[in-house]
Amino acid sequence: MEFKTKILSVDDSSIIRKIIRSSVEVLNYSLLEASSGNEALSILVREHESIKLILLDWNMPGMNGLELLKIIKKDNLYRNIPVMMVTTEGEKENIVKAVQAGVANYLLKPFTSEELTKKVMQCVGRG
Amino acid sequence: MNNTNQGKQQHIEESDEAFSNWFFSNSIKEIIFTMTGMEVLEEKVSVETIKDLKQEISGVIVLIGNKRIMLSLSMSTYSARSLVASMTGLKPESLTQEDLVDGVAELANIAAGKVKAKLSSNGEHYDILLPYSITGDNHSIIHKNKIAVLIRLYHTENIAVMAKVCLL
Amino acid sequence: MYGGTASKEFIMIQEFIEGKCGISLGEEKAYLLESKLASLLVESGASSFEDLYLKICTTNDPDLIDSVIEAVTINETFWFRDKTPWYIIEEVLLPALVAKLRNGERDRIRIWSAACSYGQEPYSVAMCIDRCLSRMGAADIRPESFQILATDISSDVIQMAEAGNYDNISISRGLEEDYKSRYFINQGRIWRLDEEIKRRVCFKQFNLIESYFPYGQFDIIFCRNIFIYFSERYKKEVMDRITASLKPGGVLFIGSSELFEDYSRCYTMEQYRNGIYYRKKECL
Numbered sequence: 001m002e003f004k005t006k007i008l009s010v011d012d013s014s015i016i017r018k019i020i021r022s023s024v025e026v027l028n029y030s031l032l033e034a035s036s037g038n039e040a041l042s043i044l045v046r047e048h049e050s051i052k053l054i055l056l057d058w059n060m061p062g063m064n065g066l067e068l069l070k071i072i073k074k075d076n077l078y079r080n081i082p083v084m085m086v087t088t089e090g091e092k093e094n095i096v097k098a099v100q101a102g103v104a105n106y107l108l109k110p111f112t113s114e115e116l117t118k119k120v121m122q123c124v125g126r127g
Numbered sequence: 128m129n130n131t132n133q134g135k136q137q138h139i140e141e142s143d144e145a146f147s148n149w150f151f152s153n154s155i156k157e158i159i160f161t162m163t164g165m166e167v168l169e170e171k172v173s174v175e176t177i178k179d180l181k182q183e184i185s186g187v188i189v190l191i192g193n194k195r196i197m198l199s200l201s202m203s204t205y206s207a208r209s210l211v212a213s214m215t216g217l218k219p220e221s222l223t224q225e226d227l228v229d230g231v232a233e234l235a236n237i238a239a240g241k242v243k244a245k246l247s248s249n250g251e252h253y254d255i256l257l258p259y260s261i262t263g264d265n266h267s268i269i270h271k272n273k274i275a276v277l278i279r280l281y282h283t284e285n286i287a288v289m290a291k292v293c294l295l
Numbered sequence: 296m297y298g299g300t301a302s303k304e305f306i307m308i309q310e311f312i313e314g315k316c317g318i319s320l321g322e323e324k325a326y327l328l329e330s331k332l333a334s335l336l337v338e339s340g341a342s343s344f345e346d347l348y349l350k351i352c353t354t355n356d357p358d359l360i361d362s363v364i365e366a367v368t369i370n371e372t373f374w375f376r377d378k379t380p381w382y383i384i385e386e387v388l389l390p391a392l393v394a395k396l397r398n399g400e401r402d403r404i405r406i407w408s409a410a411c412s413y414g415q416e417p418y419s420v421a422m423c424i425d426r427c428l429s430r431m432g433a434a435d436i437r438p439e440s441f442q443i444l445a446t447d448i449s450s451d452v453i454q455m456a457e458a459g460n461y462d463n464i465s466i467s468r469g470l471e472e473d474y475k476s477r478y479f480i481n482q483g484r485i486w487r488l489d490e491e492i493k494r495r496v497c498f499k500q501f502n503l504i505e506s507y508f509p510y511g512q513f514d515i516i517f518c519r520n521i522f523i524y525f526s527e528r529y530k531k532e533v534m535d536r537i538t539a540s541l542k543p544g545g546v547l548f549i550g551s552s553e554l555f556e557d558y559s560r561c562y563t564m565e566q567y568r569n570g571i572y573y574r575k576k577e578c579l
Contacts, residue, residue, distance in 0.1 A: 015230040018215045019464065025484040026462035059236075061257060085333075088240025088255070091247045092329045092344060099336050106333035109237045110161035113216075113464040114372050114413045118451055122334075164373065164468040216463030244326040 004030040005124060006050045010040040010068065011057035011086065016109075020055060020086070023116040029124070037063030041071070048077050052124050056103075058087035058094075066094075066101060073102040082123050086116070147277045147292075154241045155200075155281055155290050158234065163213035167281040172289065177280065180287055183207070184227055185261040185268060186235030190243055192253035195295040198242065199268050200235045206286035207231050224262075232258040238290070270295075304348040311352045316364045316448060317504040317529030331366040335359070364502075365449045370412040371520050374469035375419045377551040379570025380517070384420075385427045387567050388515065388546060393433055396440050404441050407513045407540065409503060410521045411445035413465070414456030414496070418488060420517070421495040422478050438495060444510055446501035453498045459488035503533050512542045520550040538562075538575065547573040 007029050009020045017033045024031045032047060034040035037060065044051065054072065058065035065085060072078045082104035089095075090108050098106065105123050107116060151169070159167050181203035190196040202210070204227065211230035212219040222230075236258040243253045261268070270276050270293040277292040308328070309320045320328065329336075329344055339359075341347040351363055375381050395401040408417040424441050447453050466475065466486040479486045499510075503521070518537050522530050538561050541547060547562065549555055555573065558564055562573040 013229055013233045013236075015211060015215060015226060015233050018217065018226075022216055022462040022464045022484060026460055028485070059255060059257065088237055088243075090240060090244035090326055090330050091252070092326075095329045095333050096336075096343065099333060104334065104337055106330045108327065108330040109240060110158045112161055112370070112372050113462050114370065114455065117462065118455060121455070122451060213467065214464070216465075216467050245323075248326040 004028065005052045006030050006032055006047060007053045007055060007120065007124075008032045008034065008040060008043060008047070008051050009055045009086075010034045010037065010060075010065070011055075012036060012060045013057070016057070016086070019113060020116065023113040024120060026113075026117055027121060027124075029120070036060060037065075037068040037071075040068060044072070044078050048081065051081055053120060054081055054083045055086045055120075056083055058085060058089040058098075065089075066097060069098065069101045069103060084119060084123055086111070149245075150242065150277065150292065151279055151290070154245070155238055155279065155288075158237050158241065159210070159281060159288070162234065162237065163210050165210070165213060165283055165286070167283055167286075167288070170280045170282065172278040172280050177278075177289060180280075180289055181205075181264075182266055182289070183262065183264055184231050185266065186231035186233070186258055187261060187268070188232075188235045188239040188258040189256045189295075190239055190246075190253040191256070192246065193251050196242070196253070197270070197291075197293045197295055198235060198239055199291045199293075200231060200238065201268065201289045201291065202231070202287060206288060209286045210234070210288070228260040228262060232260045302345065304345040307352045308348040312363065312367055313526050313529070315360055315504075316368065316502055317525045317533060318367060319524065319526035319529075320367065328367070332363070335362055335366065361450075365451060368448055369524060370449075370452060372413055372415060372465055372468060374415045374474070375423075375471075376416065376469060376519065377570075379551060379568070380548045380572070381419070381423050383548075383567050383570045383572055384423055384515075385430075389424065389427050390431070392514065393428070393431065393436055396436055402440070404515075405511070405513045406441065406443045406515045406517075407510070408443065408445040408496075408517045409501075409537065410518070411447050411453075411456060411498070413452060413461075414445065414459065414498075415465075415469075416517055416519070417443050417445035417456075417496045417498075418459070418492060421492045422474055425492065425495075426474070426477070438491070441495065443496045444513075445496050445498050446503075446510075447498075448500065448502045450500045453500050457493075457498050459493045461486045461488070503536070504529055506536075508536060508540055510540070512540055513545060514542055515546045515548070516541055517548045519548060520553065522549065522553055541575045543575055543577045545575050547575065549573070 007024045009017050011017050012035050021031045032043050034043055056065045069083055084105040085098050085103050086107045088109045107119055156169050159165055182201040183204045184207045185199050185201040187199045207227040208219045211222055211227055239255050243255055246253055279290050281288045305325055312318055336347050339347055341350055392404050406420055411417050420443055428436055463484050478489045478492055558573055562575055565572055565574055
């Protein structure tokens with residue numbers, strides 16, 4: 001079975017995850033999807049060794065993206081996986097909070113699929 | 128008959144043109160273009176322009192801060208299908224009702240995010256609640272505060288989206 | 296009344312960015328800046344955006360400058376945008392250019408896509424020419440007679456354009472079915488552009504406000520939906536440079552919604568069907 005770089009997308013919108021899938025698969029990466037923070041944590045437990053980037057929404061039911069980010073960054077198994085917020089949240093103070101919590105990059109919605117591909121390429125390339 | 132028309136006209140009157148222009152200025156057009164590639168025309172709405180508008184799916188979202196703002200995007204199933212197909216690159220006929228509902232709610236979510244960021248740069252902080260959708264043939268979203276409703280129509284030859292903003 | 300007051304740090308970074316790439320960051324777009332520069336905040340270790348802006352404005356680090364420019368430039372992503380330039384090329388320009396190639400008046404035709412973004416525009420040019428030559432039965436015209444240069448300010452964007460791979464979403468933006476089936480191979484969710492077409496475009500990184508342009512003159516220049524982002528000062532400078540890069544009698548295409556108010560100094564405006572193009576005057 002071919003080993004592909006895996007990206008994890010965490011967003012409660014299935015449509016956003018479909019857009020992200022397009023942007024990620026054009027780089028020949030494979031996408032894992034989670035619609036909530038808890039689902040994301042289950043996936044991380046199993047797959048963290050092959051996940052090279054986490055794309056994280058902010059506003060979700062239950063655990064929000066910032067809370068999930070903090071959990072990820074506290075855990076020795078996952079803390080080195082770069083995280084990029086993909087969100088509508090554009091307030092400066094909140095972006096600073098995300099940076100302080102350990103986010104590596106940020107993409108504001110609305111975005112084009114190419115823009116996301118470019119940023120994924122930059123994040124995974126740097127990693 | 129004249130009185131009835133005048134009454135209807137008042138429902139769509141915008142209370143504050145400066146606010147409404149600032150609020151809308153290119154935000155929703157840009158969002159639709161970025162997410163779907165569609166170049167829509169923006170039009171102020173009158174009774175005439177929306178009388179044939181089918182509302183079958185609406186994405187709704189509330190912002191809470193100094194004011195309380197409800198923003199909705201309403202459209203026909205056909206328009207929703209075209210928009211979501213363009214957003215995702217998937218064939219329109221392959222999309223489920225759930226996809227359409229999710230897509231429309233997400234567009235409203237993104238619109239609210241832009242508005243929130245603009246208000247924030249104006250020094251006003253808002254929280255956004257999670258978006259939700261309303262479905263049903265010919266439904267309407269009717270606000271008690273009729274004077275505070277701002278409406279714009281975004282359309283191409285084939286699709287139309289009505290954006291409504293109400294100060295609650 | 297609405298719009299807020301820009302901080303002095305924002306004004307500094309606004310001027311810095313304008314000076315480096317001509318882009319005017321309007322105050323109404325100020326709220327977008329932080330999200331675009333967030334990764335730089337992470338990398339710089341600065342404690343706030345204000346500190347980051349100060350650091351950027353006083354830097355001599357070319358990599359940091361490139362990263363800032365890269366973060367703020369906007370990329371249009373459409374195939375055959377505006378529809379009109381394409382039938383103008385097919386029905387007006389190409390027949391005349393092919394005639395010149397045939398009678399030996401010219402040995403090559405040069406085309407420049409300035410600010411080419413992810414490649415849709417220059418590849419649209421290449422596909423349009425290829426299809427047109429085929430329709431004209433111009434088997435005697437070598438494809439290499441048409442040289443297409445595509446430039447963009449961002450090296451990451453150029454890298455993506457050179458790869459010629461497009462996702463399901465971007466492939467559907469403006470590309471007709473017959474072009475898609477003729478020039479692309481679909482492998483799962485990747486659409487790969489035909490290698491022949493890829494070979495026809497030469498990509499280079501280039502900043503339009505740079506004073507030295509080493510690529511000579513062109514018969515056709517596409518400079519579309521770029522001027523809307525420039526400040527007034529740089530609009531004029533860049534337009535002058537574009538004009539200097541166009542051969543006498545050469546054609547300029549700008550965005551269909553853009554205004555070119557003082558075109559008559561150097562150009563005649565020509566119309567074909569619903570499309571407008573600008574022809575550089577032979578004698579200036």
